[in-house]
Amino acid sequence: MGKNIQTTTKRPFLFLAFLLITAGFTYWSFNTFGYYWTVLVPNVLLLYITTVLLVVYVESSHKYDKPPQIDEFAPVTVIIPSYNCKDLIGQTIDSVKASDYPSDIEILVVDDGSTDGTRDMLKGIKGIRLVLKESNEGKAEALNAAIKIAAHDYVFCVDSDSYISKNALRDMMAKMLPDQTVGAVTCFVKVSNNKSLLGKVQEIEYFVGFGFSAITNYMLDAVFVTPGPMTLFRRSALLEVGLFDVTNITEDLEMAWRLRKAGYKITYAYEAVVYTIVPETFRALLRQRTRWYRGKLNNISKHRDMFLNPKYGYFGMFIMPFSLASELAAMGTIYFIAYMVAYTIYWNVQLVLAYIRSDSLTLANLITGLFGSSAGIFMFLIVVIPWIYAIWVSHKLGKKQLSITDIPAMVFFLFIYSVFLSGAYVYSLFKEIYGSDYLW
Amino acid sequence: MNTDIFLKAALITGVLVLISIVVGNYIENAAYSKLNSDLLKISEDNEAVLIMQSFAGDNDTQVCGMIESQTDSMNGKIYNLRSELEAQKSTSILTNYDLIRREYFLANARLLSLTKLYARQCGGKDNVLLFFYTSEKECPECFAQGRIIDDVRARCGNLKVFSFPEDVDMSVIKSFMAYYKVSSSPSVVVDNSKFDVVLENVTGADDILRMLDCRNVSAVSNGSISANGTNESVIINATVPKP
Numbered sequence: 001m002g003k004n005i006q007t008t009t010k011r012p013f014l015f016l017a018f019l020l021i022t023a024g025f026t027y028w029s030f031n032t033f034g035y036y037w038t039v040l041v042p043n044v045l046l047l048y049i050t051t052v053l054l055v056v057y058v059e060s061s062h063k064y065d066k067p068p069q070i071d072e073f074a075p076v077t078v079i080i081p082s083y084n085c086k087d088l089i090g091q092t093i094d095s096v097k098a099s100d101y102p103s104d105i106e107i108l109v110v111d112d113g114s115t116d117g118t119r120d121m122l123k124g125i126k127g128i129r130l131v132l133k134e135s136n137e138g139k140a141e142a143l144n145a146a147i148k149i150a151a152h153d154y155v156f157c158v159d160s161d162s163y164i165s166k167n168a169l170r171d172m173m174a175k176m177l178p179d180q181t182v183g184a185v186t187c188f189v190k191v192s193n194n195k196s197l198l199g200k201v202q203e204i205e206y207f208v209g210f211g212f213s214a215i216t217n218y219m220l221d222a223v224f225v226t227p228g229p230m231t232l233f234r235r236s237a238l239l240e241v242g243l244f245d246v247t248n249i250t251e252d253l254e255m256a257w258r259l260r261k262a263g264y265k266i267t268y269a270y271e272a273v274v275y276t277i278v279p280e281t282f283r284a285l286l287r288q289r290t291r292w293y294r295g296k297l298n299n300i301s302k303h304r305d306m307f308l309n310p311k312y313g314y315f316g317m318f319i320m321p322f323s324l325a326s327e328l329a330a331m332g333t334i335y336f337i338a339y340m341v342a343y344t345i346y347w348n349v350q351l352v353l354a355y356i357r358s359d360s361l362t363l364a365n366l367i368t369g370l371f372g373s374s375a376g377i378f379m380f381l382i383v384v385i386p387w388i389y390a391i392w393v394s395h396k397l398g399k400k401q402l403s404i405t406d407i408p409a410m411v412f413f414l415f416i417y418s419v420f421l422s423g424a425y426v427y428s429l430f431k432e433i434y435g436s437d438y439l440w
Numbered sequence: 441m442n443t444d445i446f447l448k449a450a451l452i453t454g455v456l457v458l459i460s461i462v463v464g465n466y467i468e469n470a471a472y473s474k475l476n477s478d479l480l481k482i483s484e485d486n487e488a489v490l491i492m493q494s495f496a497g498d499n500d501t502q503v504c505g506m507i508e509s510q511t512d513s514m515n516g517k518i519y520n521l522r523s524e525l526e527a528q529k530s531t532s533i534l535t536n537y538d539l540i541r542r543e544y545f546l547a548n549a550r551l552l553s554l555t556k557l558y559a560r561q562c563g564g565k566d567n568v569l570l571f572f573y574t575s576e577k578e579c580p581e582c583f584a585q586g587r588i589i590d591d592v593r594a595r596c597g598n599l600k601v602f603s604f605p606e607d608v609d610m611s612v613i614k615s616f617m618a619y620y621k622v623s624s625s626p627s628v629v630v631d632n633s634k635f636d637v638v639l640e641n642v643t644g645a646d647d648i649l650r651m652l653d654c655r656n657v658s659a660v661s662n663g664s665i666s667a668n669g670t671n672e673s674v675i676i677n678a679t680v681p682k683p
Contacts, residue, residue: 036533044457051456052449059445318446350580359644 008435015434022331042329049322050386053216057393060219067174067269074177075104076169076232077150078158081142082111085160086118088277093125095163101170106151110142139228140244140251147243153235161277162229163192168272172232175267183237183264184226184256186214187272188398193280200409201417202278202285204391211270211394218268220314224323226259226266228252230274237264249438250295257303260315270397286424293327293428294438300324330422331429384414461534468535471528478521479544485514486550493557504562511555511566515600518548519593522603523586526575545604549612552602567599567652570629572622575605581642585626591645596654 029038078096082089089109096107107128111119113136122130131149133142143157154176156169172185189210191203210227217223226233231252238244241258244251256266279285300307300320309316355361391410395402402410489510496503525544529537558564571589573582586603593599604613606625616622620629620638628639630651637651 034533044453047456048449048453051452052445055445055449055452347578347580351584354581354584354642357642359646 008437011433011435015430018433019430045329046326047386049326050390052318052322053213054386054389056216056219057212061215064215064219064270067171067271068178070174070177073101073103073170073173074154075106075152076101076154076156076173077106077108077146077152077235078156078169079143079146079150080107080109080158080160081139081146082109082114082118082122082160083136083139083142084114084116084118086114086116086121089118089122089160090125091163092158092160093128095165096158096169097127098166099164099169100166101173104152105169108146108150110146112136112138112142138246140246140248143251144243144246147233147235147238150235154232155235155238156230156232157228158230158274159228159276162274164230164275165273168230168274169232171269171272175269176232176234179265179267181263181265182267183234183259183262184266185232185272186223186226186266186268187230187232187274188214188270189227189229190273190275190398191278192275193277196280197409197412198280198282198285199278200406201413204394204406204409204413205417206278207394207398207400208387208390211397212390214268215270215397217319220318221265222313222315222319223266223268224256224260224315224319225253226256229276230272234264237262248295248298249291250299253292253295254299254302257299257306260312261303261306273398282420285420286427289421289424290428290431291438293425294432296323296327297429297432327425327429330425334419334422334426387414465534468528468532471532472535472537472540475521475525475528476540478517479540479547482514482518482521482551483543483547485510486547486554489554490550493554493561504558504564507554507558507562508564511551511558511600514551515555515602518544518551519601519603522548529575541608542610545608545610545613548602548604549616552616555600555602565598565633565653567596567630567632567654569599569601569648569652570616570620570622570631571601571603572606572617572625572627572629573603574607574625576607579625582626585628585642588643588645588648589628592648592652595645596649596652598655599652 026038080089080092080096093107093109096105099105108131109122109128110131110133111122112133119132122128131145133145147155154173156172158164168187172187175185176182187210189206191199191206193199194203214223237259238255241255241262245254245258248254259266279288306312306316307320352361388410391413392402489507492503492506521544525537525541528535529541552568552570555564555566555568559566559568569589569592571585573579573586589601589603593601604616606613606617606622606627620631620636622629622638624640626640626642628643628648630637630639630648632651632653634653635651639648
């Protein structure tokens with residue numbers, strides 16, 4: 001929601017030192033153990049992490065507790081922070097109004113200083129409570145302002161570019177009401193703009209993240225994020241922990257960790273669905289993921305007392321450390337790819353020069369040189385197979401039938417998108433170490 | 441906290457890694473076995489020629505036809521086997537190719553010796569090309585020269601090519617290098633009735649073809665052998681023509 005949150009102190013020497021150490025270690029490892037054995041280690045680690053989640057899914061998913069029948073539902077407030085979203089927020093509000101929730105719904109829209117006519121549009125919508133902030137101060141500030149004035153004890157925070165399923169409010173409240181220790185309820189986030197290849201690929205990613213991973217985290221009592229598109233909160237829990245951190249670029253992640261620290265449970269209702277818009281260009285996607293990953297690194301640092309702390313169960317002992325480990329493993333893969341790309345460029349330049357010097361530059365020679373032999377990748381295939389199962393399970397949970405037309409997106413997701421995400425991890429890590437400004 | 445899931449996952453991961461190693465090993469072994477089998481056949485053929493030559497005696501030209509056809513056929517097979525062998529070596533992660541490579545180069549050296557024997561005993565007019573390259577570290581120039589030699593082979597009907605890595609510690613290879621005065625790679629040695637030269641750095645196909653006495657050579661551009669220069673091929677030990 002449109003503003004630099006904070007500038008930071010730049011650390012160029014730390015950045016250079018980190019780059020030299022990690023690149024040097026990678027180079028040493030390649031030369032000592034060879035390329036394939038070096039890359040094998042992070043791949044085995046990734047395989048192990050995926051296998052843990054698969055074991056949890058196979059053993060525990062049948063014990064998942066569906067939203068129970070509730071006799072009486074409490075009234076709720078649905079908070080929608082808005083900023084320059086006049087083309088989308090109407091759909092969000094309509095989806096809330098169309099909900100089958102059997103009690104009162106207060107729709108509280110907080111406009112955070114829009115300049116594109118959103119405010120005027122909102123003034124014309126009936127059935128909402130509108131708060132107009134004078135200036136743009138960010139999503140967290142807008143949410144906090146709304147939470148303070150919300151009329152009811154249970155608040156849904158819904159993004160203005162998202163719309164909810166008809167049953168979402170009811171099923172999520174059914175998970176909240178019976179258990180007073182629940183501080184938040186999460187749901188299945190799906191992609192609404194899934195027409196392009198990048199949209200379809202992210203749709204698969206969200207199915208896996210909010211389907212398979214979310215349910216396994218839930219069965220471990222280790223749900224680690226209260227996603228921005230939609231989460232239900234117990235208002236008293238939010239007030240107790242101090243509302244959203246306005247300086248944090250991933251306030252939804254940070255809130256989840258703070259709630260856990262305060263002893264609240266975070267549950268999950270995959271029956272409840274919110275559809276959200278995802279980036280449609282790689283540039284926008286990189287920007288989003290940089291924010292997410294930097295936010296995670298930042299939050300790990302802020303809440304490092306939870307790291308490997310048995311007090312926080314699977315969350316502290318598995319989800320946090322393995323999440324960090326998988327990102328470091330991805331970094332190893334990126335160094336390998338960067339090394340191979342750099343070496344291939346060097347090789348091809350030398351090859352072309354050799355052909356030119358000997359007057360032997362022909363198309364046939366060039367093609368044979370550029371597409372040389374490829375290495376065996378059985379380890380990679382073994383890692384991919386569990387992921388194919390995870391994708392299938394996720395689509396089953398999300399009630400979407402996989403078809404032959406999904407294959408290109410799946411192939412792209414498994415073999416190319418994963419490399420892009422690994423690159424985004426590395427990029428984010430370096431930005432965090434350098435101390436780049438935090439941007440929304 | 442239940443630690444069983446971590447142990448089960450570790451076990452499953454271990455099994456999957458083991459499966460991948462077993463499968464990888466099986467495929468590499470299959471490739472290795474095929475190469476080994478091809479090499480064994482070539483070595484047997486080599487021995488057969490040597491046996492017939494010993495049986496017939498130095499002055500007996502009756503075996504010339506057999507030597508010629510055998511060396512022609514073996515040279516093609518052994519030349520193609522080199523590419524396969526080097527490709528397998530570079531992509532293999534579980535199998536050691538050192539021994540089979542050494543056996544290959546020995547077979548290659550024997551064949552070279554048979555080829556020279558044929559030339560002496562039977563008056564053979566084949567062109568012999570020796571190609572020395574670097575195998576233990578990446579050498580784009582060697583790759584380029586290899587491709588050029590493939591082209592030369594395709595264009596010259598009576599050319600026999602023998603490739604040896606200059607950085608493998610084998611006495612027969614070192615001996616050939618000393619004999620022909622080869623000191624760097626890539627280097628190409630042209631040994632025929634007209635020339636006995638070493639071409640260092642990367643040499644173009646036309647330059648090589650001009651030195652060969654080919655039976656059915658494809659178009660070669662007119663012009664002299666390229667002059668020396670820091671970035672061009674260097675000719676040493678040239679004797680034009682051979683006495």
